[in-house]
Amino acid sequence: MSAKDVKIAYLRSLAHIGECHFTFWLTVTHTRYGSLNREIKSVCQINDNIELLLDCTKHEISKLWQGDDVSDEQRDELLEEITISFSRNDQEFSVYPHSKDRTIGPVVEAVTENTVEILPDLPSSSRSCILNITENTVEILPDLPSSSIQTEYRNSYTQHKLGGKNLRVVSYNILADRYTDDKFAYCDPRYLSIDYRKQVILNEIISKFFFVILHYCIYYRKQVILNEIINYKADIICMQEVGMEEYKDFFKDQFKNNDYISAFFKKGNMIPEGLAVVFDRNRFKKIDCSHIVFSKEVRHNLYRDIWSLMKKYKDVKELFLKQHTSLLVTILKLVETGDILVIANTHLYYHYEAGHIRLLQIAMALKYIKQRINHIQSKEIGNVSVIFCGDFNSRPETAVYQLLSCGEINQHEENLDCIGGPKSNVFRHNFKFVSACGTPEFTNYTEDFKGCLDYIFCQNNVEITQVVPFPPVPPEEELATDTALPNKYFPSDHIALVADLKL
Secondary structure: OOOOOOOOOEEEEEHHHOEEEEEEEEEEEEOOOEEEEEEEEEEEEOOOOHHHHHHHHHHHHHHHHHOOOOOHHHHHHHHHHEOOOOOOOOOEEEEOEOOOOOOOOOOEEEEOOOOOOOOOOOOOOOHHHHOOOOOOOOOOOOOOOOOOHHHHHHHOOOOOOOOOOEEEEEEEEOOOHHHOOOOOOOOOHHHOOOOHHHOOOOOHHHHHHHHHHHHHHHHHHHHHHHHHHHHOOOOEEEEEEEEHHHHHHHHHHHHHHOOEEEEEEEEOOOEEEEEEEEEEOOOEEEEEEEEEEHHHHOOOHHHHHHHHHHHOOHHHHHHHHOOOOEEEEEEEEEOOOOOEEEEEEEEOOOOOOOHHHHHHHHHHHHHHHHHHHHHHHOOOOOOEEEEEEEEOOOOOOOHHHHHHHHOOOOOOOOOOHHHOOOOOHHHOOOOOEEEOOOOOOOOEEOOOOEEOOEEEEEEOOOEEEEEOOOOOOOOHHHHHOOOOOOOOOOOOOEOOEEEEEEO
16 A cells, blocks of 8 residues: 545534534545545544444455455455554544555545544443452342243243244344333343443442443343244344344354354444344355445446435435445345345334435445346346345334335325325336235334334245244233333344244
8 A cells, every 4th residue: 555645534522413424535545446535524422432433444445445246255354454543642643554564554544634533442241340359239030031921821832843845033122222211211230231332430349330230231131032033933134223242242152052043234334233143054055244334335337216215315325324224135045945035134214203314225226236136137047036024113104114015105204295196107116025924913012112113025936834922921911021122031122033934
């Protein structure tokens, strides 16, 4: 690499929107990937630490430099060649991309006119902190629950693994720890992990006590989630709101130990929670796995009709481009039969008044899935079926559900005048999806909201042989322990969807 230019850079804290923006101009030349001469901008949540911010920045550089048509191995190789660091001086910081032998650099060194506030490191959760003794009485935390009426009832439908053309699919929003700090005050704190990365430094005694509780809670909920998922004896598992640290330090190895292969991608390639796909290593061969961020890809030629529509409505475009919503698409071959499965997994934008944003996101998702199908059909021989899982944040009355289940939008509860109504050809497809689990009364059960937001969509040529029953069978009372979910027996505010399918 060779340095060619120096321009002003900044690290900016935007408290009013909860984000941190890191921006600088980078002009470098790589012997294999050529030149890069443009502004680099990465965005993280304001409470993320320095390490996550810099990791996000490296991924942004890699993506801009290499484009999308590179292997994971090539991308990892380039990421190893890039090192980014901050100085701790009040008014300057440096960015140092290096060659592998670290002999060349710095490329960019800039001094800002304003004082740059460096985000603080997050508190350590080391064993030494956990074992500190406090003067307060520490409550003995409960053992993990052996079972519940509801879990025993659901597990009675999943006693055996499937084979042949039959497969069991699970979709589950497991509730990221980063979102549990104040939303679920009704839940017994012994059963609810709090995202330690978002906490302020408490006074010494409270801090020591707090980390004892916190460490156990994280352990508790991870164990309950894992036990539930493994007991379903699933072939394919799509997960949403998977914490990055929990995946790296816990789930990845646990799945591996249970003969599963898994892949994880951060939301927007930067938020430390995201999407994961897990599949039985003995039944499937992975052909491809790709991940896109809607706001980053919408200008691509594949989505030109969606982008043209969006550009007509400035407010819509601006809101869409702020989102980190992602799509994970994994292509698998069923070893026993040669069938090809395209497994899509997403978690759409959450805001209750943003049905139009979710609709645009799902329109993009459908186009991308279609492209992946065309790509695989040009290379592989075999029947191709699509399974689309996720937390769609959309009730059955919404335009998103209508589009997915009907191929077009005839009835919907939202006002879509802000995007010119629902009749654009952008909002049409021919996948012929059906919701494998139907539209249960609720898949999300909190104090403030109870409704159906999660789905497993499959094409109508796929037979639905069994749906593991939903509450209130048996009665709903167990779900309402501690008011709502999560609680002692249910580690998330969502309920796992489980369906048996036959190709």
